[in-house]
Amino acid sequence: DAKTTQPNSMESNEEEPVHLPCNHSTISGTDYIHWYRQLPSQGPEYVIHGLTSNVNNRMASLAIAEDRKSSTLILHRATLRDAAVYYCILQGGNTPLVFGKGTRLSVIA
């Protein structure tokens, strides 16, 4: 699976939008972009995934660059419960997800 690059950490104020970036310059045409998050002492939680078009769900939005070499996870209003490590993962086919270090998001009240 192609590699992704994320900032180690980010900070946000509560109730403000958060944009979590992910670079994946070596993405292949069949790689899906997945986002998961992991709260302390819990298993990873699926957030969203996409291929080419921007995606929205009840948790977040995923904005994918036109050349697909980067993407941004958007949390529209951060809450304290959104504090977690966010992982951006590329996956081709049904191979198991390979986790990098992710971005640790802190939310300040």
Place this chain on the structure above:
Amino acid sequence: GAVVSQHPSWVICKSGTSVKIECRSLDFQATTMFWYRQFPKQSLMLMATSNEGSKATYEQGVEKDKFLINHASLTLSTLTVTSAHPEDSSFYICSAIGTSGARETQYFGPGTRLLVL
């Protein structure tokens, strides 16, 4: 989304004993499950891929005789840590492939924290 459970959520055992961890897909059938472990302040590391009715595929460096995996049904996979030692203390997480929309998605269990004394 699909639900994956694990049991127990935490376990403390003495060095040399064996510990079994169960992973269940609650509302879907999973032909493939994965086992990961996570040491403190580190990311998840894939240990093995478990396919229903066949032998598990282990990642490089993971001892198959120490970490026994059984996937006897479409909703249950078990990981047995045999002759556990303190260095096996970790957070063990399973995942199963379910369907989200048109795409299969990996759903994760809540994890099992193992402490070997």
